[in-house]
Amino acid sequence: MIRKPTRPVLILQYTILILGVLFAVYPLWFAFLASGRTGDRLYTLNLLGMFIPTEWTFENYRAMIFDRPLLTWLRNSLYVAGVTTVASLVITTSAAFAFSRFKFYGREFALILLLAIQTFPGVLSLVAVAQLLTALGLYGKHEGLILAYTTGTLVFSTWNMKGYFDTIPIELEEAAMIDGCGPIQSFILIALPLARPALAVTALLGFLAGWGDFIFASVLVPAPDSMKLVVPGLFSLANSQSVPWGNFAAGGLLIILPTIIVFLMLQRFLVSGLTVGGVKG
Amino acid sequence: MLFTGPTIIGILLFNIYPILLSVYTSFTNRNRFRPNPDCEIFLTGLLDPLCWPQFRTSAPVGLGQPYRLQDPIYANYANLIGNLFTPEALGAMAAIALCFVPLIAASFVNRRLNQMLEPPISPRLVWLGALVLGFILATVVNVAQAYDTLMRTGDFVVVVFRTLLFVIARVPFSFLLGLTFALILNSDNLPGRTLFRVLLFVPWAASSLAILMALIWQFFFREQGTINQVLALFGFPGFAWLRDPVSAFLIVVLVDTWFSYPFFMIVILGALQSVPRDVYEAAELDGASWWQQLTRITLPLIRPAVLPATVLTSITAFQMFGTVWAITQGGPISEVGRPGATEFVIVYAYKQIFQTQNYGNATAFAVILFIFLFTATLYSLRLTRITKGAYES
Numbered sequence: 001m002i003r004k005p006t007r008p009v010l011i012l013q014y015t016i017l018i019l020g021v022l023f024a025v026y027p028l029w030f031a032f033l034a035s036g037r038t039g040d041r042l043y044t045l046n047l048l049g050m051f052i053p054t055e056w057t058f059e060n061y062r063a064m065i066f067d068r069p070l071l072t073w074l075r076n077s078l079y080v081a082g083v084t085t086v087a088s089l090v091i092t093t094s095a096a097f098a099f100s101r102f103k104f105y106g107r108e109f110a111l112i113l114l115l116a117i118q119t120f121p122g123v124l125s126l127v128a129v130a131q132l133l134t135a136l137g138l139y140g141k142h143e144g145l146i147l148a149y150t151t152g153t154l155v156f157s158t159w160n161m162k163g164y165f166d167t168i169p170i171e172l173e174e175a176a177m178i179d180g181c182g183p184i185q186s187f188i189l190i191a192l193p194l195a196r197p198a199l200a201v202t203a204l205l206g207f208l209a210g211w212g213d214f215i216f217a218s219v220l221v222p223a224p225d226s227m228k229l230v231v232p233g234l235f236s237l238a239n240s241q242s243v244p245w246g247n248f249a250a251g252g253l254l255i256i257l258p259t260i261i262v263f264l265m266l267q268r269f270l271v272s273g274l275t276v277g278g279v280k281g
Numbered sequence: 282m283l284f285t286g287p288t289i290i291g292i293l294l295f296n297i298y299p300i301l302l303s304v305y306t307s308f309t310n311r312n313r314f315r316p317n318p319d320c321e322i323f324l325t326g327l328l329d330p331l332c333w334p335q336f337r338t339s340a341p342v343g344l345g346q347p348y349r350l351q352d353p354i355y356a357n358y359a360n361l362i363g364n365l366f367t368p369e370a371l372g373a374m375a376a377i378a379l380c381f382v383p384l385i386a387a388s389f390v391n392r393r394l395n396q397m398l399e400p401p402i403s404p405r406l407v408w409l410g411a412l413v414l415g416f417i418l419a420t421v422v423n424v425a426q427a428y429d430t431l432m433r434t435g436d437f438v439v440v441v442f443r444t445l446l447f448v449i450a451r452v453p454f455s456f457l458l459g460l461t462f463a464l465i466l467n468s469d470n471l472p473g474r475t476l477f478r479v480l481l482f483v484p485w486a487a488s489s490l491a492i493l494m495a496l497i498w499q500f501f502f503r504e505q506g507t508i509n510q511v512l513a514l515f516g517f518p519g520f521a522w523l524r525d526p527v528s529a530f531l532i533v534v535l536v537d538t539w540f541s542y543p544f545f546m547i548v549i550l551g552a553l554q555s556v557p558r559d560v561y562e563a564a565e566l567d568g569a570s571w572w573q574q575l576t577r578i579t580l581p582l583i584r585p586a587v588l589p590a591t592v593l594t595s596i597t598a599f600q601m602f603g604t605v606w607a608i609t610q611g612g613p614i615s616e617v618g619r620p621g622a623t624e625f626v627i628v629y630a631y632k633q634i635f636q637t638q639n640y641g642n643a644t645a646f647a648v649i650l651f652i653f654l655f656t657a658t659l660y661s662l663r664l665t666r667i668t669k670g671a672y673e674s
Contacts, residue, residue: 017466020462027501027539050507091287091291094287119654120651123627123630124303124627154291154296212490235492245500248496256493259490263485
């Protein structure tokens with residue numbers, strides 16, 4: 001492992017890596033090629049055309065953006081995911097701070113309880129959540145979905161943030177308290193700025209909860225088309241026989257690529273934020 | 282209290298309440314024909330939102346009969362797993378367990394052998410012997426028949442067994458892929474390392490939109506899909522990949538491996554960076570081969586980081602929904618009324634709730650799953666703590 005690799009070893013390593021990259025990236029590349037083919041020509045019989053673009057048209061992109069409600073779906077998704085992010089950040093950071101700093105009665109029990117709850121499969125609470133939202137008059141509305149997502153991220157985000165707050169030395173806040181800060185001030189002025197990496201991770205996870213979800217979005221906001229979020233919307237497109245597959249490929253790429261780019265940019269942040277905060281005791 | 286208030290209310294309403302309602306529903310006969318509550322029953326009136334004052338007026342009336350508690354109260358549970366406790370089923374389970382006895386014994390023997398300086402027989406031979414013995418036992422007790430008996434006890438066993446099979450198939454695959462890439466990417470003299478790492482990481486980045494990516498994957502395997510087109514190009518007949526139980530199962534495993542190996546890769550890469558270099562130098566001096574270095578140094582040293590990650594991904598794999606739903610929707614179904622070949626636990630529960638509307642059964646299933654997942658999570662937490670301790674000391 002530390003000796004200088006010989007030529008055959010190097011060749012073997014690159015072969016494995018290149019095969020791996022092909023495996024990793026080809027599905028996206030395939031979707032990219034399909035998105036550039038004209039309407040109903042789903043396939044190309046041209047073997048070369050499966051690897052490099054032999055023909056190209058923006059027709060599918062045009063159709064997705066102007067003829068189909070993609071932009072409406074996108075707006076809905078951004079709205080739902082954005083509000084979910086903000087709400088879950090505000091709610092969970094304060095709760096996590098309390099769990100981390102104040103030794104109140106039942107703290108340990110509350111933390112274990114949080115964990116217990118998290119393991120209940122989300123799909124199975126859907127019926128109850130749907131009934132609850134109907135009772136609140138929020139079924140079929142974006143606000144109901146936001147409520148469901150925010151409460152869905154609560155447990156994990158609280159654990160994550162609490163783990164991070166635990167690593168911030170309490171002495172800093174004690175010093176601030178001596179200088180005359182109340183608990184709320186020491187939270188906002190001292191702890192929050194220090195917890196920025198964990199905040200970013202919590203925000204990203206909150207955003208993804210609303211952005212990538214399918215089940216809740218399709219059950220809680222089933223219709224009409226103009227209310228749908230982008231993932232259920234595209235899913236229904238892909239499953240309807242009358243829609244050219246190229247349209248789906250174009251629309252899917254328009255959603256997937258930005259997500260991947262953001263993910264790759266935040267990758268280091270994300271991995272370290274998750275492992276630093278993490279689900280620890 | 283001010284800080285935790287909203288969190289506690291949110292958790293009570295949207296996390297604990299659904300669990301309570303599910304547990305309660307699992308004791309009732311609520312289904313498609315009995316969808317409505319009978320608010321006169323105290324617990325129903327308390328728990329079902331349709332009975333709450335502000336909602337009572339809009340509650341649908343006269344659609345079928347109201348649901349009530351089962352008689353006996355555990356009927357749904359008995360329906361799901363009751364058949365597991367008949368003499369035949371217990372016998373079948375015992376028969377299958379018997380085949381694994383030699384393997385367990387072998388691991389015990391090997392642990393003892395490893396403590397000896399000069400083991401009388403090589404551990405590999407012990408494993409081989411155990412495997413052979415296991416196979417002999419399997420033919421003697423007729424495992425195939427025992428398996429059939431178990432599978433006929435009801436949906437529960439079938440679904441849980443398939444899901445476990447999926448986890449067992451998928452986790453080692455993604456672990457091996459992740460390990461291979463991580464080992465290569467960790468070597469020093471490799472131009473283009475960062476580029477490869479980023480590209481290999483792409484599937485995980487795409488996994489937040491798993492359902493859309495899975496649809497793209499599905500397109501490869503459709504009857505009119507890419508693979509059959511390529512086969513046709515070379516004059517081979519196409520194959521209905523998603524209609525065959527085995528190939529559909531394997532395709533789901535493949536696609537989910539695609540989503541999950543980058544996670545292992547990143548975890549292992551991180552762990553590898555904390556392995557001190559001089560250990561390898563010492564091993565080199567002692568003449569250890571590459572394979573010995575891998576199995577005796579690298580793997581044991583990255584174990585504390587990798588083990589919790591493995592348990593966690595196993596738990597998530599157990600609850601996998603989106604990928605299967607997009608690719609097979611739980612199919613293919615070989616017998617009417619039985620779960621399909623890729624109908625894993627959550628898919629099964631989803632279908633029971635939203636397609637057959639068999640609420641009572643589905644919630645009983647959910648409660649059993651919940652108990653199982655809860656235990657598994659607690660275990661993984663304990664593991665994390667133990668391994669964390671091992672890191673620090």
